Amino acid sequence: MREIRELALRRPDDMHVHLRQGPELAGYVQDLAGPFARALVMPNTIPPITTPEELAGYRASILEAAAPGGRGLGLTPLMTFKIRPGMDRERIRALKRAGAVAGKYYPQGVTTNSEDGIAASETVRETIAAMEAEGLVLCLHGEEPGAEALERERAFLPRLAELAESFPSLRIVLEHVSSAPGIEAVRALPDRVAATVTVHHLLYTLDDLLGGGLDPHLFCKPVVKSASDREAIQRVVLEGNRRFFFGSDSAPHLRKAKEGSRAAAGVYSMPVSLPLLAAFFDERDSLGLLEPFVSRFGAEFYGLPLNEGSLRLQREAWRVPEVVHGVVPLAAGRELSWRVAPAD
């Protein structure tokens, strides 16, 4: 078989990213806007995105950062809001008018900036019903607060099933699926339930986090799990299952917030996600599955048109920088075999 040296890809979507607010935003948006045409932007900023005004303002900041002076790299942010008890149909309509495509459900205390999350799902049923009626997608951080860290996703799965049953036309995404039971739960539910898959849950395990020395830069929520969990994630992706699509959960934390006495949760995978995915599929003679995983399945699930234009990936060795915008990226210092080709 002839080795593939270069690949032209329909411009991809990242269906789960964290971009922060304030002065740090610009760098992260520019990393994103090079390769990606669209990204679903998470709302757990400080302060969080909960009103139409906040959502529109955040969207404008991202557009400005993506295209300073109007030169335009062509990033379309897909906006989300943080679900809070008491958001009524009117609020949901207004959020949709302001550009929201999804609302994010954070159980209380399970991840970064979720102290104000949802303590009991009963308190947001009216809000979720309004989202269903308005055709918005429900994005779930699927971890149950009371359970032990490695069991939180599994413990959340009955809630996922209950939500899917209670809201029969609601589209639901189990974000950053991390476990074999999570994969099985999504498989068992109707087609309107999907999951995003991150690069780190696809490629790494708990042994990479703590099997040798402890690596704070691979620490995230949900925590990367066992080899058998990773195997289940890889299997469903290599099936080309359209309900499992790419969302990086790329979450930049400055180096000092990761290398201290209490490391923040989040992996900055943006600068390496496409190269690592290309290598993953290439090593399994499945490069043809990369485009649907990053450029088609997510758009189809969200009911969005496929992106125009293409992105070139090249088989060419490069070394990942140790630090990008003050953040240590995933695979820092490692030599990778694929890279995003420079813009023409």
Added chain:
Amino acid sequence: MREIRELALRRPDDMHVHLRQGPELAGYVQDLAGPFARALVMPNTIPPITTPEELAGYRASILEAAAPGGRGLGLTPLMTFKIRPGMDRERIRALKRAGAVAGKYYPQGVTTNSEDGIAASETVRETIAAMEAEGLVLCLHGEEPGAEALERERAFLPRLAELAESFPSLRIVLEHVSSAPGIEAVRALPDRVAATVTVHHLLYTLDDLLGGGLDPHLFCKPVVKSASDREAIQRVVLEGNRRFFFGSDSAPHLRKAKEGSRAAAGVYSMPVSLPLLAAFFDERDSLGLLEPFVSRFGAEFYGLPLNEGSLRLQREAWRVPEVVHGVVPLAAGRELSWRVAPAD
């Protein structure tokens, strides 16, 4: 019931400590030599302790650090050597004459400074037979290198059983037992097989390490495990089972080696081990079990006389320093309810 305010304890032993070599040694030894009469000193220093000369020299350094200028706090180091293939009966005899009471078996690559560890237990059978003949104790870092981090202790247990069966008069200690299967395996073996229990495996779980933010100062090998594993450890200790005795595995790493991009494994519990243990037993109305756990069971297993003299513990709030000798100790910054009383 009347609240106990003060407790006089036979001076305790710590049956598993790391003291390092060189200029850092003095501080760690002085922390130890206040409360503890004896300590089993681990040999995985750089360079390791493998010859009678090294062992005698290391012992002399510890004695000098414990009693600078001969003032004498009365610490007796119990010396160990690192088991290496090819150590014959003559070497084992000479190590014993130099003061060794035990030899330590490190599987290759499972913990700090174990890159030169044992790749296959067959290569050290002659050495272990010589230790058995000379009445030396075999101390095991009981983790199987090939297994996933959380399963390494369990995967090692068949090897523990095989060693106990092959060497019918050998005394064996499964060091820093960390899992319910480890507890069960030791229970199922003859009385000449015991386990040390650390403060951190007794009191903490994986959720303390990574359930909220990531805490590098609680990162150790074996990794702290689930609530049910901790429950099994607590249960056997609260039974007053004489085959489960205190060995802290206190292992100081300078702050910069813990708060970086790759944290070293080891918890510095020395400054807080007795206060945390007193609180543990006190909260369970079992203060009477503290003395046998720290001052009797270990000595009896090793065939050593019980220590003379006593140590006073007081119920008095104090705050653990953030840093001791450049190291962040266990429970840094926390207020504890028991303390070691100042010397009279």
